[in-house]
Amino acid sequence: MSKEKLGLNTICTxxxxxxxxxxxxxxxxxxxxxxxxxxxxxxxxxxxYFNTPNQEYLSKKIAALEHAEAALIFGSGMAAISHxxxxxxxxxxxxxxxxxxxxxxxNFIKEEFPKYGIEYTFTNGYKxxxxxxxxxxxxxxxxxxxxxxxxxxxxDIKAIAKLGKSKNIVTSIDNTFAxxxxxxxxxxxxxxxxxxxxxxxxxxSDICAGAVAGTNEHIERIWNVSKNLGGSLSDMTVWMLERxxxxxxxxxxxxxxxxxxxxxxLNKHPKIAKVYYPGxxxxxxxxxxxxxxxGFGAMLSFELVDDLDAYQFQKSLTLIKSSMxxxxxxxxxxxxxxxxxxxxxxxxRKNVGISDQLIRFSVxxxxxxxxxxxxxxxxxxxxx
Ligand SMILES: *Cc1c(COP(=O)(O)O)cnc(C)c1O
Numbered sequence: 182m183s184k185e186k187l188g189l190n191t192i193c194t195x196x197x198x199x200x201x202x203x204x205x206x207x208x209x210x211x212x213x214x215x216x217x218x219x220x221x222x223x224x225x226x227x228x229x230y231f232n233t234p235n236q237e238y239l240s241k242k243i244a245a246l247e248h249a250e251a252a253l254i255f256g257s258g259m260a261a262i263s264h265x266x267x268x269x270x271x272x273x274x275x276x277x278x279x280x281x282x283x284x285x286x287x288n289f290i291k292e293e294f295p296k297y298g299i300e301y302t303f304t305n306g307y308k309x310x311x312x313x314x315x316x317x318x319x320x321x322x323x324x325x326x327x328x329x330x331x332x333x334x335x336x337d338i339k340a341i342a343k344l345g346k347s348k349n350i351v352t353s354i355d356n357t358f359a360x361x362x363x364x365x366x367x368x369x370x371x372x373x374x375x376x377x378x379x380x381x382x383x384x385x386s387d388i389c390a391g392a393v394a395g396t397n398e399h400i401e402r403i404w405n406v407s408k409n410l411g412g413s414l415s416d417m418t419v420w421m422l423e424r425x426x427x428x429x430x431x432x433x434x435x436x437x438x439x440x441x442x443x444x445x446x447l448n449k450h451p452k453i454a455k456v457y458y459p460g461x462x463x464x465x466x467x468x469x470x471x472x473x474x475x476g477f478g479a480m481l482s483f484e485l486v487d488d489l490d491a492y493q494f495q496k497s498l499t500l501i502k503s504s505m506x507x508x509x510x511x512x513x514x515x516x517x518x519x520x521x522x523x524x525x526x527x528x529x530r531k532n533v534g535i536s537d538q539l540i541r542f543s544v545x546x547x548x549x550x551x552x553x554x555x556x557x558x559x560x561x562x563x564x565x
Contacts, residue, residue, distance in 0.1 A: 261391030272297060276290070451486075452560050483539075
């Protein structure tokens with residue numbers, strides 16, 4: 182059975198299942214051993230070697246979803262991204278990284294890279310020229326995020342992959358926002374795809390995990406660093422992640438559909454000043470998004486008009502929760518200036534376009550009519 186031929190939902194449901202040979206149960210057993218036989222075995226298994234049965238098999242599902250040869254699962258998205266960076270960058274190397282970036286990734290680079298003697302440059306924008314302009318002779322990795330957090334900018338994935346190949350530079354992408362349901366960067370030539378599995382992979386706001394997918398060679402290179410740094414995920418959580426991922430396709434497609442409806446509605450709303458969503462024709466990279474994404478995703482951001490207080494607005498929502506994280510089946514909102522980008526100075530925030538009126542909206546699976554009503558009620562409440 183060729184994995185490439187399987188449909189998305191079949192991969193989600195079946196690839197990487199562990200057959201329960203002993204009792205013939207319908208789902209993968211959990212193997213909680215932290216100690217395995219070492220005499221006469223093909224694989225010396227150990228949780229921190231990322232190769233317990235549950236880790237090894239769930240990796241196959243993630244690799245299949247990202248059309249990659251291999252994958253590794255981590256204890257968090259930041260473990261995935263930090264191990265990936267440290268595998269491809271050493272003292273004296275240079276990273277080119279997008280300026281519109283997940284706050285945690287930005288902090289990791291700024292706070293940790295100097296300790297390792299790794300150089301980096303943030304781009305001035307998200308266009309290919311912005312990346313090419315800052316490449317140095319010692320650049321070893323280009324890292325992009327598209328759609329980006331929280332302004333949903335779109336970077337040309339194919340063009341970045343081509344740029345990297347032309348200069349012998351490895352390319353990586355944070356594919357968390359799109360998920361493999363809406364975007365497969367490896368098909369567009371990107372080398373490494375990472376995910377905060379805390380988000381859509383988990384999907385129920387109850388798991389913290391991460392993943393990286395790529396070629397066997399690249400994943401082995403990361404593994405060589407990861408086995409030293411640790412950061413593997415407990416098998417109990419790996420099993421929960423497997424359960425969650427069976428519905429990844431169903432969930433993300435439903436959320437994506439809802440997001441499109443909400444974006445269109447918010448875009449016409451008199452109390453909303455601006456909507457950022459790549460599925461709107463008014464989005465500056467709508468055509469690019471359409472060409473490289475299978476769906477426009479379920480994340481959007483909007484700015485409230487000036488006479489509405491963003492803090493009061495979020496307090497007044499009853500169904501939609503204000504929440505640090507994103508991508509659960511429940512809709513959530515967040516003020517980026519109070520959370521992910523709180524460590525930036527006001528000037529830095531202005532530079533990347535994050536105003537105090539900006540609300541990031543992670544659209545869930547609820548009925549759209551109820552989401553609309555919750556937003557309208559909240560606005561009415563604070564206008565009083
Ligand atoms: C949450 C997130 C991360 C970090 O993942 P954790 O699981 O919180 O460590 C990285 N990138 C993006 C886009 C995210 O949303």
